[in-house]
Amino acid sequence: MPTPEKALIAEIRRAAGRAENSAIRTGIGDDCAILRLPEHSKNPIDTLVTTDFTLENVHFRRNWHSPESVGHRCLTRGLSDIAAMGGNPLAAFLSLALPRDVPQAWVRRFIFGLLSLAEEYGVTLVGGDTAESLSGILADIIVLGTVPQGKALLRSGARPGDRIYVSGELGGSAAAVLAMRKNPKRKLSPRNYPRHFFPEPRIKLGRILREKKFASAAIDTSDGLSTDLAHICEESGVGAEIESNAIPRASVGRPLHEVELDLALHGGEDYELLFTAPRGKRIPSRIASIPITPIGHITRHRKIFLTNRDGIRHELRPLGWEHFRKT
Amino acid sequence: MPTPEKALIAEIRRAAGRAENSAIRTGIGDDCAILRLPEHSKNPIDTLVTTDFTLENVHFRRNWHSPESVGHRCLTRGLSDIAAMGGNPLAAFLSLALPRDVPQAWVRRFIFGLLSLAEEYGVTLVGGDTAESLSGILADIIVLGTVPQGKALLRSGARPGDRIYVSGELGGSAAAVLAMRKNPKRKLSPRNYPRHFFPEPRIKLGRILREKKFASAAIDTSDGLSTDLAHICEESGVGAEIESNAIPRASVGRPLHEVELDLALHGGEDYELLFTAPRGKRIPSRIASIPITPIGHITRHRKIFLTNRDGIRHELRPLGWEHFRKT
Numbered sequence: 001m002p003t004p005e006k007a008l009i010a011e012i013r014r015a016a017g018r019a020e021n022s023a024i025r026t027g028i029g030d031d032c033a034i035l036r037l038p039e040h041s042k043n044p045i046d047t048l049v050t051t052d053f054t055l056e057n058v059h060f061r062r063n064w065h066s067p068e069s070v071g072h073r074c075l076t077r078g079l080s081d082i083a084a085m086g087g088n089p090l091a092a093f094l095s096l097a098l099p100r101d102v103p104q105a106w107v108r109r110f111i112f113g114l115l116s117l118a119e120e121y122g123v124t125l126v127g128g129d130t131a132e133s134l135s136g137i138l139a140d141i142i143v144l145g146t147v148p149q150g151k152a153l154l155r156s157g158a159r160p161g162d163r164i165y166v167s168g169e170l171g172g173s174a175a176a177v178l179a180m181r182k183n184p185k186r187k188l189s190p191r192n193y194p195r196h197f198f199p200e201p202r203i204k205l206g207r208i209l210r211e212k213k214f215a216s217a218a219i220d221t222s223d224g225l226s227t228d229l230a231h232i233c234e235e236s237g238v239g240a241e242i243e244s245n246a247i248p249r250a251s252v253g254r255p256l257h258e259v260e261l262d263l264a265l266h267g268g269e270d271y272e273l274l275f276t277a278p279r280g281k282r283i284p285s286r287i288a289s290i291p292i293t294p295i296g297h298i299t300r301h302r303k304i305f306l307t308n309r310d311g312i313r314h315e316l317r318p319l320g321w322e323h324f325r326k327t
Numbered sequence: 328m329p330t331p332e333k334a335l336i337a338e339i340r341r342a343a344g345r346a347e348n349s350a351i352r353t354g355i356g357d358d359c360a361i362l363r364l365p366e367h368s369k370n371p372i373d374t375l376v377t378t379d380f381t382l383e384n385v386h387f388r389r390n391w392h393s394p395e396s397v398g399h400r401c402l403t404r405g406l407s408d409i410a411a412m413g414g415n416p417l418a419a420f421l422s423l424a425l426p427r428d429v430p431q432a433w434v435r436r437f438i439f440g441l442l443s444l445a446e447e448y449g450v451t452l453v454g455g456d457t458a459e460s461l462s463g464i465l466a467d468i469i470v471l472g473t474v475p476q477g478k479a480l481l482r483s484g485a486r487p488g489d490r491i492y493v494s495g496e497l498g499g500s501a502a503a504v505l506a507m508r509k510n511p512k513r514k515l516s517p518r519n520y521p522r523h524f525f526p527e528p529r530i531k532l533g534r535i536l537r538e539k540k541f542a543s544a545a546i547d548t549s550d551g552l553s554t555d556l557a558h559i560c561e562e563s564g565v566g567a568e569i570e571s572n573a574i575p576r577a578s579v580g581r582p583l584h585e586v587e588l589d590l591a592l593h594g595g596e597d598y599e600l601l602f603t604a605p606r607g608k609r610i611p612s613r614i615a616s617i618p619i620t621p622i623g624h625i626t627r628h629r630k631i632f633l634t635n636r637d638g639i640r641h642e643l644r645p646l647g648w649e650h651f652r653k654t
Binding site: 029149 | 379409
């Protein structure tokens with residue numbers, strides 16, 4: 001009988017074999033994957049690498065999330081980091097450790113969810129590792145991408161006076177977690193919470209921000225607005241002023257309703273792009289069909305302030321999705 | 328109070344900052360790491376990528392292994408894969424999930440063990456991910472390397488008539504596991520079992536095998552000789568004949584004694600190189616100061632046979648380290 005690991009490798013091989021990518025030489029089945037990255041002395045590139053864990057009962061629960069959703073979200077975590085740098089994703093690697101009790105069907109559906117998204121973005125799954133886990137499903141996704149040399153969007157480029165923008169809407173993913181925590185037995189419909197169950201990484205938006213030189217700094221909202229804005233401020237050595245009225249809050253659930261401000265401020269895993277642009281720069285209100293909303297500006301002082309709807313201004317602390325999420 | 332994760336990132340940043348590597352542009356602290364890989368139109372390269380889990384109670388135990396040993400072994404897993412392709416390691420990424428009960432000192436010593444080895448091989452730790460684990464320490468190491476274009480040593484290059492060689496000695500790592508399992512309370516001295524606690528990846532050997540065109544196929548012995556030879560045979564579409572008398576068995580423990588044949592045949596995590604070479608090729612008995620031992624030859628038929636010391640020949644099944652290791 002094949003071990004779960006052997007069966008898994010065979011499964012991934014079969015599935016990954018469908019994808020095609022001229023940059024990949026040898027994929028699954030050797031000690032390393034071999035990538036032949038595009039090489040043009042006229043258009044030199046930088047290589048982007050990102051790694052992200054997806055751990056059972058930390059990032060997902062088997063009774064809350066379908067295997068397809070877990071696979072999709074797993075890859076989105078990596079692709080979203082590439083998007084935040086304005087990069088083009090190229091290849092993915094999956095390290096997957098499974099407990100003995102995971103049904104083969106779960107793995108197949110997980111891989112299907114991951115590969116469907118990979119195909120959408122022209123990403124090939126080229127390798128990884130498999131192991132037995134003694135407790136819970138453990139996945140680590142590695143995504144490689146490229147960007148023209150020296151052109152990656154960094155967190156460190158924000159300057160005083162720059163305007164702050166965010167794509168899409170915030171808090172939708174956290175709202176789903178909150179709803180599931182309130183009522184752990186009821187399965188949520190992914191259709192009512194798409195940004196939680198099947199978030200699309202903002203690859204095209206990131207690329208346009210880079211190509212059109214719109215953004216001075218960028219990050220994806222994986223940890224929540226307050227934390228991710230703090231990351232930009234920290235790396236850039238600046239502060240920020242934002243307005244609660246301006247923050248685009250997600251509409252979720254059934255009946256559709258707007259999420260609370262707290263969720264939009266601190267809830268993570270929306271995988272939108274948060275970026276800054278020099279004051280004079282005209283930023284379209286939609287880019288790649290995604291609404292772009294100005295929410296404030298960068299300041300010299302190294303603190304972040306929020307002005308609420310009553311005009312009262314107070315310091316905004318990065319509450320952090322990690323703590324917010326926990327039961 | 329800083330969360331364990333924040334403290335960890337700070338720790339890694341501080342430690343990794345010591346390393347220097349001209350190929351690394353932006354390391355820890357942005358959405359992705361940015362690598363500027365060497366680019367020469369005259370000497371084009373392929374990029375190698377490998378990922379490997381190191382999971383508590385699967386790959387190590389906190390009461391058996393010092394944190395330095397866990398960090399060292401974690402990186403060796405990745406470096407050894409680069410060695411098996413004849414590559415040059417360049418950069419490493421660490422995804423690390425920690426339970427709340429892990430002391431800061433453990434993490435610091437783990438990172439120290441990992442970075443000491445990284446420094447030895449000119450590898451920079453440039454990124455990764457941190458998370459909270461609900462059960463056990465979970466690490467995933469990703470190593471990137473380079474190799475001249477089209478020159479990587481593959482598993483698939485073995486041809487009938489090729490001789491089979493192995494570097495160093497086998498079974499030493501498994502012997503340590505066996506000793507610890509027999510007497511779980513007693514701490515083994517790493518000095519008596521160096522290949523288990525502080526295995527050196529065979530980077531220089533792999534590079535020489537490639538440069539001198541010695542090897543037709545190669546793999547590292549991470550899963551154990553019987554399994555790793557089966558991998559070469561499977562990928563090359565061939566079989567093999569090996570002699571038990573010829574297999575170099577490790578000497579371990581105190582008093583020093585040779586390990587049983589079973590451990591040398593099936594015990595994994597020795598991180599030696601197993602390679603094949605065309606029959607006519609003269610292979611030195613030492614390469615890069617490491618003994619090289621011929622143990623058999625490649626055949627046309629897709630099975631692996633072992634001839635024992637009494638001249639009796641029987642089929643050798645890949646028993647597999649994964650099963651062997653488990654209690």
